[in-house]
Amino acid sequence: MASLSFLSSLHHTPSSHLILRNPKAVKVRTFTVSFSSIRAQAVPALTQDDLKKLAADKAVDYVKSGMVLGLGTGSTAAFVVDKLGHLLKTGQLKDIIGIPTSKRTEEQAKSLNIPLTTLDDHPVLDLAIDGADEVDPDLNLVKGRGGALLREKMVEAASKSFVVVADETKLVTGLGGSKLAMPVEVVQFCWKFNLVRLQDLFKELGCEAKLRVDAAGKPYVTDNFNYIVDLYFETPIRDGVSAGKEIGKLEGVVEHGLFLDMATAVIIAGKSGVEVKTK
Ligand SMILES: O=C[C@H](O)[C@H](O)[C@H](O)COP(=O)(O)O
Numbered sequence: 001m002a003s004l005s006f007l008s009s010l011h012h013t014p015s016s017h018l019i020l021r022n023p024k025a026v027k028v029r030t031f032t033v034s035f036s037s038i039r040a041q042a043v044p045a046l047t048q049d050d051l052k053k054l055a056a057d058k059a060v061d062y063v064k065s066g067m068v069l070g071l072g073t074g075s076t077a078a079f080v081v082d083k084l085g086h087l088l089k090t091g092q093l094k095d096i097i098g099i100p101t102s103k104r105t106e107e108q109a110k111s112l113n114i115p116l117t118t119l120d121d122h123p124v125l126d127l128a129i130d131g132a133d134e135v136d137p138d139l140n141l142v143k144g145r146g147g148a149l150l151r152e153k154m155v156e157a158a159s160k161s162f163v164v165v166a167d168e169t170k171l172v173t174g175l176g177g178s179k180l181a182m183p184v185e186v187v188q189f190c191w192k193f194n195l196v197r198l199q200d201l202f203k204e205l206g207c208e209a210k211l212r213v214d215a216a217g218k219p220y221v222t223d224n225f226n227y228i229v230d231l232y233f234e235t236p237i238r239d240g241v242s243a244g245k246e247i248g249k250l251e252g253v254v255e256h257g258l259f260l261d262m263a264t265a266v267i268i269a270g271k272s273g274v275e276v277k278t279k
Helices: 004-012 015-022 024-028 032-038 046-058 075-089 103-111 150-156 191-201 240-248
Strands: 067-071 097-100 125-130 157-165 182-186 206-211 227-232 251-254 263-271 273-278
Touching: 004 182, 015 150, 032 273, 046 075, 046 157, 046 273, 067 075, 075 103, 075 125, 097 103, 125 150, 125 263, 150 157, 150 251, 182 191, 191 206, 191 227, 191 240, 240 251
Parallel strands: 067 097, 067 125, 125 157, 157 263
Antiparallel strands: 182 227, 182 251, 206 227, 263 273
């Protein structure tokens, strides 16, 4: 059983930093066995927000001065952005420039004086840090319950490393296994047509498709002026790659919330500690 400080020192070795930046290196280095399976000391009586913050704090260890950073969206990613703002303000980090994955995150980053840029100006990022709605044993994800999936996928796919921060409630044995939404962003035009097609696509998994609505019962509109169809599965998705391909073939579908083979590392905070999972 390793202590949090030991875990922290591991992350700060040059080799572990290298590994994080190069997923292929993770597979060839035996040292990652212990890196990925270390559990920290027990942390009693923590709330879910405490756990999210623990994961966020650990993820920020990977940020170095001068990086171009993807700034995620959601309650867990918000803790990361807060911490970055603090580290910049206190001079512990310098010359960071962020690419926000939503208007919400953009506002938060601006309020913390985090310098921002765009994918147009910085098409390659050093590191993106974001939350997730589901994490499977192979570090595949469901994302987008906060509606930011399109920008998140664009930013995170353009990043050399993608670190996910989550509490242990996000762990599933198969994607869709939480029985909560797997979001699909669709154009507004004839959204029902695509809702029916999406539901039909996963008929065998007992899929129910619903248009996402806001608190007033009106269709939820994304930052990109699209709608979201949420898919609810009775049975988890067996083959995420095929599912993603089939969804992607539907005209009028803009993006889906399956983030497959994208995460470099997943930091999971649970009641028994913080765990860093790498492939
Ligand atoms: O669209 C939202 C994002 O994908 C979030 O990262 C995801 O929903 C997780 O959010 P939270 O950290 O609030 O659970």
